[in-house]
Amino acid sequence: MGERVGIIGMGQTEHRFIRPDINHEEMINDAVRLALEDADLTIKDIDTVIIDNMDLFEGHYLADGMVVDGAGMYMKPGLKMNTGGTSGGTAVATGWHHVASGIFETVLVIGWQKQDASPSIAALATAREPLYDRGIAAGAVGIFASMGLSYMQETGCREEHAALARVIMADNARRNPYAHLKLDLTVEDVLKSRVLVWPVRLLHMSPTSCGACAMILSNEKRARKAARPPVWIRDLETVHREVSVFRGGCVEPQPAISAIEVAASKLYKRNGITRPARDIDVWELYTPSSWALFPWMELFSICDKGEAWRLVEKEAIRIEGEIPIEPSGGVVSTNPIGASGVIRVAETALQLRGEAGERQVTKKAETGIATAWGAGSWIVMFYLSKHS
Amino acid sequence: MAHRKPTKYPDMFHLITPSKRLNVLSKDPFVAEGRLAMPYRYFPGPVATRFFVELRDNKRIMGIKCPDCGTVYVPVETTCGKCFVKTEEWIEVGNEGVLESYTATHYTIPVQPTPAPVIYGLIKLDGADTDLLHLLGEVDPQVLRVGTRMEAVFREKREGNILDIEYFRPAGNH
Amino acid sequence: MNEELLEIIIPLDLKYKWSAGPHLGAFLRGLKEEKIIANRCPVCARLQLPPTPACGRCHIGMGEDWVELSHQGSVISYSSVVDPMFDAGIGGMRPVPYTIAAIVLDGGPDVAFFHKLEENNPEKVKVGMRVEAVFRPPEERKALMEDIIHFRTIG
Numbered sequence: 001m002g003e004r005v006g007i008i009g010m011g012q013t014e015h016r017f018i019r020p021d022i023n024h025e026e027m028i029n030d031a032v033r034l035a036l037e038d039a040d041l042t043i044k045d046i047d048t049v050i051i052d053n054m055d056l057f058e059g060h061y062l063a064d065g066m067v068v069d070g071a072g073m074y075m076k077p078g079l080k081m082n083t084g085g086t087s088g089g090t091a092v093a094t095g096w097h098h099v100a101s102g103i104f105e106t107v108l109v110i111g112w113q114k115q116d117a118s119p120s121i122a123a124l125a126t127a128r129e130p131l132y133d134r135g136i137a138a139g140a141v142g143i144f145a146s147m148g149l150s151y152m153q154e155t156g157c158r159e160e161h162a163a164l165a166r167v168i169m170a171d172n173a174r175r176n177p178y179a180h181l182k183l184d185l186t187v188e189d190v191l192k193s194r195v196l197v198w199p200v201r202l203l204h205m206s207p208t209s210c211g212a213c214a215m216i217l218s219n220e221k222r223a224r225k226a227a228r229p230p231v232w233i234r235d236l237e238t239v240h241r242e243v244s245v246f247r248g249g250c251v252e253p254q255p256a257i258s259a260i261e262v263a264a265s266k267l268y269k270r271n272g273i274t275r276p277a278r279d280i281d282v283w284e285l286y287t288p289s290s291w292a293l294f295p296w297m298e299l300f301s302i303c304d305k306g307e308a309w310r311l312v313e314k315e316a317i318r319i320e321g322e323i324p325i326e327p328s329g330g331v332v333s334t335n336p337i338g339a340s341g342v343i344r345v346a347e348t349a350l351q352l353r354g355e356a357g358e359r360q361v362t363k364k365a366e367t368g369i370a371t372a373w374g375a376g377s378w379i380v381m382f383y384l385s386k387h388s
Numbered sequence: 389m390a391h392r393k394p395t396k397y398p399d400m401f402h403l404i405t406p407s408k409r410l411n412v413l414s415k416d417p418f419v420a421e422g423r424l425a426m427p428y429r430y431f432p433g434p435v436a437t438r439f440f441v442e443l444r445d446n447k448r449i450m451g452i453k454c455p456d457c458g459t460v461y462v463p464v465e466t467t468c469g470k471c472f473v474k475t476e477e478w479i480e481v482g483n484e485g486v487l488e489s490y491t492a493t494h495y496t497i498p499v500q501p502t503p504a505p506v507i508y509g510l511i512k513l514d515g516a517d518t519d520l521l522h523l524l525g526e527v528d529p530q531v532l533r534v535g536t537r538m539e540a541v542f543r544e545k546r547e548g549n550i551l552d553i554e555y556f557r558p559a560g561n562h
Numbered sequence: 563m564n565e566e567l568l569e570i571i572i573p574l575d576l577k578y579k580w581s582a583g584p585h586l587g588a589f590l591r592g593l594k595e596e597k598i599i600a601n602r603c604p605v606c607a608r609l610q611l612p613p614t615p616a617c618g619r620c621h622i623g624m625g626e627d628w629v630e631l632s633h634q635g636s637v638i639s640y641s642s643v644v645d646p647m648f649d650a651g652i653g654g655m656r657p658v659p660y661t662i663a664a665i666v667l668d669g670g671p672d673v674a675f676f677h678k679l680e681e682n683n684p685e686k687v688k689v690g691m692r693v694e695a696v697f698r699p700p701e702e703r704k705a706l707m708e709d710i711i712h713f714r715t716i717g
Binding site: 412413414415416417418419420421422423424425426427428429430431432433434436437440441548549 | 566567568569570571572573574575576577578579580581582583584585586587588590591592599626628648650651652653654705706
């Protein structure tokens with residue numbers, strides 16, 4: 001492996017359904033300024049900028065072109081990333097590659113989305129092949145419904161458990177000043193909310209948020225001199241596969257499954273992680289629906305198959321618990337999609353710095369896993385540590 | 389650790405029809421027409437809002453100044469790209485300026501505001517350091533010269549966008 | 563600073579042409595002839611529906627092994643769409659409710675076909691139920707997915 005890569009600065013905006021008070025460039029600029037301030041750097045210290053958002057959501061071609069000045073890209077090299085839901089993860093991974101290669105010393109990574117600009121679901125549906133399945137594709141809810149249904153049928157999990165998972169994430173979000181939905185929920189509230197695609201209810205799904213998150217990565221030489229204690233991205237893994245569930249000869253129930261398992265097993269093996277629940281202190285999994293939490297926990301080998309709902313029932317995933325998951329409140333609380341993957345990594349790094357404030361996990365946090373999930377059940381997975 | 393078994397449909401395997409060589413690939417291209425139609429909303433934010441509201445309500449063109457390098461931006465920028473600092477000081481620039489460059493397009497495409505020929509000019513307004521791209525009117529492109537002083541002609545009915553200025557024309561001839 | 567915040571609505575309406583390519587093109591032309599065709603990977607033997615030029619897993623060209631599938635099959639998964647959603651393809655709201663199903667057609671056990679069901683009552687849709695494609699009359703077919711109106715419940 002090449003240069004060691006440290007996270008030395010992070011900043012995120014508030015996240016809301018609608019931001020009439022700010023344009024795209026200004027919102028990005030807010031996050032970039034916060035990250036530079038956090039790292040005690042100026043834009044002159046940045047060698048290159050990697051930026052990402054979901055194409056088409058804001059309705060203009062070359063979205064990064066319009067925001068150059070605010071993003072701090074003026075006269076610098078850089079790249080725009082888009083890999084659907086994993087975009088933010090891909091942007092951080094690209095920043096990592098730029099530093100690890102030894103070519104760049106300091107990289108600014110920016111994820112952003114302004115979901116007040118369009119009916120996002122219509123933009124999302126254009127990911128489908130236009131002649132074969134675009135006419136009937138209907139967003140991402142169905143895949144979580146199918147996950148939830150299979151999970152309940154194969155385990156003892158009931159709707160109450162998914163509702164409890166959602167309540168825990170809402171409780172966490174209320175302790176995170178940056179979270180979008182800071183709901184005070186009970187299991188009954190979740191079970192009473194409107195069914196979208198059974199068993200997925202409205203409260204099980206992530207909101208459409210506007211927001212941005214910026215992060216500064218640097219090589220070891222620079223990170224050792226950083227203003228804040230660096231958090232190291234020790235390793236990462238990306239797995240892609242065919243986009244559509246039912247295209248290309250695929251009747252496996254969940255294509256997500258193999259992608260996550262492949263990524264996790266490779267990453268764990270390389271890093272000597274034999275018991276993830278013991279070896280990893282904090283998890284920021286990209287769970288767009290509370291129903292996804294159960295398969296995710298099992299596919300990332302946090303527990304055995306069929307056991308995730310029991311850990312949720314025991315509330316072991318809480319901030320005070322032995323396996324804290326989504327202490328930020330997760331994607332179900334905050335989802336500016338292009339930023340969500342960057343936020344997962346930033347929130348994990350904040351936990352390892354011990355600076356997560358009211359949402360700081362109780363157990364000693366030295367290692368963490370952050371992920372991004374989306375597109376065709378693609379996965380980007382990061383292993384973070386306090387130690388290089 | 390136990391792995392979830394993929395769902396199988398063994399009862400259907402006997403139904404597989406034997407493969408046959410169907411001659412189905414055609415050299416004729418298959419092209420379908422599609423449509424991508426969506427309404428988009430853009431919030432220009434408070435700084436750009438003020439720029440457009442001044443055009444609409446007061447027929448004034450406003451610039452904004454970088455506190456570090458002193459560049460006055462028209463149209464307005466909230467961040468000076470060169471200095472990476474926030475611009476905050478509003479400066480009223482003149483409704484007149486100097487033509488820095490111009491051209492005419494002789495084809496019509498839907499995004500152009502008027503049918504061809506469309507005469508475009510870059511105008512550096514008095515007090516501004518950047519060029520404003522806009523339309524030129526009441527001009528003959530054959531005799532137009534870089535350096536000509538131009539003035540803004542405002543529309544009667546203004547809606548708070550850049551076309552509240554109908555076009556720029558040579559100054560003082562009217 | 564002024565209280566007013568501008569909001570600008572920018573309608574985007576683009577026409578585009580989509581080249582289906584010979585494999586998907588063959589499938590769509592097949593629909594016009596009331597045929598549902600798939601192709602088979604020469605290495606792993608798995609079917610592709612719609613047909614593709616290459617097998618993503620074996621990284622090999624698919625060759626000329628074409629399979630015609632039955633119009634009948636079994637529902638393996640379904641989704642009832644009840645929330646109105648904006649559809650960029652029609653530039654407006656898509657009519658609801660409708661039910662999407664993944665259907666394993668007889669003759670193609672390892673591929674699922676993705677289409678609408680005639681039955682829109684989620685109470686009456688079951689995994690495993692038998693369905694059959696209902697094609698438009700020949701003169702109305704355009705070599706598009708819409709050449710199949712929906713799948714009706716049988717048996």
